Amino acid sequence: MPVMSYIQAVTKALQEEMQRDENVFVLGEDVGKRGGVFRATDGLYDEFGEERVIDTPLAESAIAGVGIGAAMYGKRPVAEMQFADFIMPAVNQIISEAAKMRYRSNNDWSAPMTIRAPYGGGVHGALYHSQSVESVFANQPGLKIVMPSTPYDVKGLLKAAIRDDDPVLFFEHKRAYRLIKGEVPEDDYTLPIGKADVKREGSDVTVITYGLCVNFALQAAEKLAEEGIDAHILDLRTVYPLDQEAIIEAAKKTGKVLLVTEDNKEGSIIGQVSAIIAENCLFDLDAPVQRLAGPDVPSMPYAPTMEKYFMMNPDKVEQAMRDLAEF
Amino acid sequence: MPVMSYIQAVTKALQEEMQRDENVFVLGEDVGKRGGVFRATDGLYDEFGEERVIDTPLAESAIAGVGIGAAMYGKRPVAEMQFADFIMPAVNQIISEAAKMRYRSNNDWSAPMTIRAPYGGGVHGALYHSQSVESVFANQPGLKIVMPSTPYDVKGLLKAAIRDDDPVLFFEHKRAYRLIKGEVPEDDYTLPIGKADVKREGSDVTVITYGLCVNFALQAAEKLAEEGIDAHILDLRTVYPLDQEAIIEAAKKTGKVLLVTEDNKEGSIIGQVSAIIAENCLFDLDAPVQRLAGPDVPSMPYAPTMEKYFMMNPDKVEQAMRDLAEF
Amino acid sequence: MAENRHQSLGLSDEQVLDMYRTMLMARKIDERMWLLNRSGKIPFVISCQGQEAAQVGASFALDREKDYVAPYYRDMGVVLAFGMTAQDLMLSGFAKAEDPNSGGRQMPGHFGQKKNRILSGSSPVTTQVPHAVGVALASKMEKKDIVSLVTLGEGSSNQGDFHEGLNFAGVHKLPVITMVENNKYAISVPQEKQIASKNVSDRAVGYGMPGFTVDGNDPLAVYEAVKAAADRARNGEGPTLIETVSYRLTPHSSDDDDRTYREREEVEEAKKKDSLITFKKYLQDAGVLTEDKEKEMEEELTKIINDATDYAENAPYAEPESALKYVYAENE
Amino acid sequence: MAENRHQSLGLSDEQVLDMYRTMLMARKIDERMWLLNRSGKIPFVISCQGQEAAQVGASFALDREKDYVAPYYRDMGVVLAFGMTAQDLMLSGFAKAEDPNSGGRQMPGHFGQKKNRILSGSSPVTTQVPHAVGVALASKMEKKDIVSLVTLGEGSSNQGDFHEGLNFAGVHKLPVITMVENNKYAISVPQEKQIASKNVSDRAVGYGMPGFTVDGNDPLAVYEAVKAAADRARNGEGPTLIETVSYRLTPHSSDDDDRTYREREEVEEAKKKDSLITFKKYLQDAGVLTEDKEKEMEEELTKIINDATDYAENAPYAEPESALKYVYAENE
Ligand SMILES: Cc1ncc(C[n+]2csc(CCOP(=O)(O)OP(=O)(O)O)c2C)c(N)n1
Numbered sequence A, B: 001m002p003v004m005s006y007i008q009a010v011t012k013a014l015q016e017e018m019q020r021d022e023n024v025f026v027l028g029e030d031v032g033k034r035g036g037v038f039r040a041t042d043g044l045y046d047e048f049g050e051e052r053v054i055d056t057p058l059a060e061s062a063i064a065g066v067g068i069g070a071a072m073y074g075k076r077p078v079a080e081m082q083f084a085d086f087i088m089p090a091v092n093q094i095i096s097e098a099a100k101m102r103y104r105s106n107n108d109w110s111a112p113m114t115i116r117a118p119y120g121g122g123v124h125g126a127l128y129h130s131q132s133v134e135s136v137f138a139n140q141p142g143l144k145i146v147m148p149s150t151p152y153d154v155k156g157l158l159k160a161a162i163r164d165d166d167p168v169l170f171f172e173h174k175r176a177y178r179l180i181k182g183e184v185p186e187d188d189y190t191l192p193i194g195k196a197d198v199k200r201e202g203s204d205v206t207v208i209t210y211g212l213c214v215n216f217a218l219q220a221a222e223k224l225a226e227e228g229i230d231a232h233i234l235d236l237r238t239v240y241p242l243d244q245e246a247i248i249e250a251a252k253k254t255g256k257v258l259l260v261t262e263d264n265k266e267g268s269i270i271g272q273v274s275a276i277i278a279e280n281c282l283f284d285l286d287a288p289v290q291r292l293a294g295p296d297v298p299s300m301p302y303a304p305t306m307e308k309y310f311m312m313n314p315d316k317v318e319q320a321m322r323d324l325a326e327f
Numbered sequence C, D: 001m002a003e004n005r006h007q008s009l010g011l012s013d014e015q016v017l018d019m020y021r022t023m024l025m026a027r028k029i030d031e032r033m034w035l036l037n038r039s040g041k042i043p044f045v046i047s048c049q050g051q052e053a054a055q056v057g058a059s060f061a062l063d064r065e066k067d068y069v070a071p072y073y074r075d076m077g078v079v080l081a082f083g084m085t086a087q088d089l090m091l092s093g094f095a096k097a098e099d100p101n102s103g104g105r106q107m108p109g110h111f112g113q114k115k116n117r118i119l120s121g122s123s124p125v126t127t128q129v130p131h132a133v134g135v136a137l138a139s140k141m142e143k144k145d146i147v148s149l150v151t152l153g154e155g156s157s158n159q160g161d162f163h164e165g166l167n168f169a170g171v172h173k174l175p176v177i178t179m180v181e182n183n184k185y186a187i188s189v190p191q192e193k194q195i196a197s198k199n200v201s202d203r204a205v206g207y208g209m210p211g212f213t214v215d216g217n218d219p220l221a222v223y224e225a226v227k228a229a230a231d232r233a234r235n236g237e238g239p240t241l242i243e244t245v246s247y248r249l250t251p252h253s254s255d256d257d258d259r260t261y262r263e264r265e266e267v268e269e270a271k272k273k274d275s276l277i278t279f280k281k282y283l284q285d286a287g288v289l290t291e292d293k294e295k296e297m298e299e300e301l302t303k304i305i306n307d308a309t310d311y312a313e314n315a316p317y318a319e320p321e322s323a324l325k326y327v328y329a330e331n332e
């Protein structure tokens, strides 16, 4: 099986879906000739032409809104927001329009569109090229939000997103793009949206997380295994709507739960995960549900001292896991 | 003490603040000559003139953004979003700009602006005139979100919001506007933003909620008192950032916690409240933390059958309180 | 006999009669809705009154078998022309389960019907502009000669989505027609407090497209402008912005009281130019609308609307639990 | 001796020399930043190169003691003219605690300094437009004769905030000048794929304000246009849109590789019009810039920039925990 980087898996999924279905097309800023500022759409312009790999004007609400219109017509647009931070001008189109299209029309119309965006920090991107924005949207029925952790998951989930009959936000961790590599099958597979995935079986502490942090948790788990601490790691994969069943099962498995996100603490996805556990697993818990997250400040600063202070890393996760195991 | 309606308290607070500080001004759609579509700014145009009660063009991002600019200059703008549902085009200005102004400029600049908007359902407003939108913003450090439940709180908190040195979102329940009446002192008082308020002392079950639902919980508590169930009711008042201390204290008080919101369940404010309890009160709980919320569908439908099915009411709260008391 | 303008536009007598009938139908349904609202039977009305000529003139200039429309809440004339029925509209007014727009989920005026290529609309204004551009993009990609028409109010033309949508259409030379129905008010705010330019159509040049301002009370003038725009669009010549100027004859909606912000004289003055009067006169003068025909039409429409009202009033609401349906595709 | 254009604009020899010095300072700091970036000392640069004439010409046309600016990330020329120092800018490049823009929290190019009335900027483009309008609104409310200037790129003029901000300014006749620095590219996307109109200034009419396109390589032309706009603004005649046309001489930023999307010849051609060359020549021809003065200036600036670089390089970073500060006002 070929080994590829996280971003190569993005490109591969896009390419395969565009080959498979001529309704699939890509639109966004600099996605054409330039192949994207991260090069996620590299090669697609040459292969599919400027009609299917569209360099749009610099206007995110139009990118989302034009995509919605094309999706209503029957197309399968894949829009790129150059950075997740710049999805904000498109919030009205995403929340008021895409998310509510099927419901408001009583199942007559739908908006099967994928919106990809690189999120996350640790790349000297400062306040506006580092944010995790999922919690802005993770309260809007009608939307699905996918945040993959590995190249294998990227390919399977992005293909599933493009084929999904409803709008999907697909957030890719920009630091994972070149950092995370893994085996990715050549063949055409999809992974189920809405399902979490156990990335490591264990019996002492449960870690529930998503995106790049899954990798941090796996690294921490390897180290802790040497100390005899056996971690169970659940990768949410889809952060909205959450896979309640898998969360409950994972929490019950060890009775000690650590929730990890790179986002700020208050208002983040892991608060919702905690609420599910508090509602369903109270009598199975041996320790309070712990949350490890970024501090409650607007975003990650540029200076390396402050960026490091904010950014999640394997050491922080390891320490929190050890503390919980010892509780 | 005069008795006034919830919306009269809004108008009174605005009027008093405009009289007190000439930097305070109002801007929004139809707020001037018309006095607002709900008449929240009734009389202000006549008293303060069109320079301080500005009918803006129909463009929410400009309303927020122009307000931010004026606030940076030293003004105290109070913007009205005609319905909370229509705040979405302004999300970029609110999240990327207002919320981050002080932090990004290292305390050099600030954006002391209040954004008012009527939210909530039960008024035949259908999908786009019924939403609770707080959870879109309740994950953005730099913002404060206030959602008052009574006319007394409205006046004290709106005045505090206008005087606050940071941006405040002030969501008023549109059904409460004329439904909820109460005593409001004539004098100039403010209430602290960031502090929850015990609206009823009790020992059997704790209800934590905010906005209109506080009134539902109080009604339910009166009925349940006759059955010998004594409810403790905490009004969050500020839903972001949450008053952790008050939440922990209220949860420990009875060990049985019911969280109530009119919003959808997944992703709502009460998930965050639950996470705080799960993290801090595990060994004080006698029952799982219960959440009573709207269903996870995009918004409240128009037809009365479906609207009623979605909308929170005193009976639903009462039933959930009783179930929990009997747990 | 008076000048026959419609023949020089290539419109037959039947066609202009059909236009008039559609305008009259819209007006009469609208009036009925107000009666139902004032008698407490339906909670909300938002009117087309004063804009029927623009709506119907534009729709008739399109190919109603294949073109798409993204109407806004006043466009009863557009959706009727595109195949929605009086019964459909009444079902929507009463919020009944059978309402084809939304199954009673949305307020009246929130149109949508896939089979007639009427894009589903929401309440936040102007979001439909990029949608219509997206349809036009898809049409161009598939090398179809489908055109899309999107409408909005003049106040709504100040939203960012107007700018972003029209510029996108201009850059990619897409077959989309944007029609701003300028009725002089956005709720209480008059045009001069909304828009700094003289005409909304002045904005077209900024998007590299032609812009026209036409009399919104004259269905033939609107027909002519939209027809030319549609021809250009099908020829690959790209988008057009059209502004139709008329007047909002009713309060903003059944929740509004317009006496607080505009003079009665102004409204009365505008009523003299009401297209239902002026176009009728034109048709009479042109010898197309005889007294008999008129009577027949009135009776026919009254019956249709009566039947539609009865049907809708007696139709069931959606089940409470059906509120849970269609958040996501059901095949999942 | 060649035509003396600056005197007819009311500019003294000292003033034009000061303009040139400011342009040169911007250029030299920018060049130093690239060196520092390429040698691994600073993580990111985004350039003013090619836009100095527009930035400095505009700034000098304002009252730098009281007017406000809302610059965008390329506006090193603007912020230098408004009082920011080389050291301030180097502290920002190195992300050090003393950086007056953000204390090292934001990337370089995210300007802001209250004491010099430079509004704090963010990364999402065009959000500063309504801010500048808000300042102008406040100025008008207080009956001050303060003007605000906001700048942005031509690509950014497609954002909704441009439309909403300019229309607001137009309706309320506010003293704000919007200057679009058209450098032909938005990252990789050329002007013709960004904007459907011929000139960005074509959009002015849609906002009821005058619009002008001027040579962005000519600081005197920009000065003249902005001066006239500022005079109108102070006279209560409202806002103006000005487009300055030049060329982005560098890649978009230090993370970009512009060879993937534009020809070297095009860049070389543009370099011939570089204002640092052409304006220098003008000053020489006009007898204002002598060889001695030039040498002196070069030396002075090099020393300033060397000192600033050393200072900034040796200055401390903010403490890690200081990341927690200033989320809200501290008095609370
Ligand atoms: C984004 C948004 N903001 C506010 C509203 C509330 N609102 C509904 S209609 C309207 C006025 C619209 O005026 P115009 O565009 O001129 O259309 P008209 O009603 O006059 O046909 C307003 C402010 C809305 N629906 N959407």
Ligand SMILES: Cc1ncc(C[n+]2csc(CCOP(=O)(O)OP(=O)(O)O)c2C)c(N)n1
Pocket: A029, A058, A060, A082, A086, A089, D074, D123, D124, D125, D152, D153, D154, D155, D156, D157, D183, D185, D186, D187, D248, D252
């Ligand atoms: C809302 C938003 N979307 C995308 C970006 C990413 N981005 C940064 S600069 C840029 C191009 C800007 O082009 P232009 O406005 O012409 O300014 P220039 O850089 O050419 O001076 C883009 C797309 C952004 N900063 N903000």
Ligand SMILES: [Mg+2]
Pocket: C153, C154, C155, C181, C182, C183, C184, C185, C186, C187
């Ligand atoms: Mg109007």
Ligand SMILES: [Mg+2]
Pocket: D153, D154, D155, D181, D182, D183, D184, D185, D186, D187
């Ligand atoms: Mg540019």
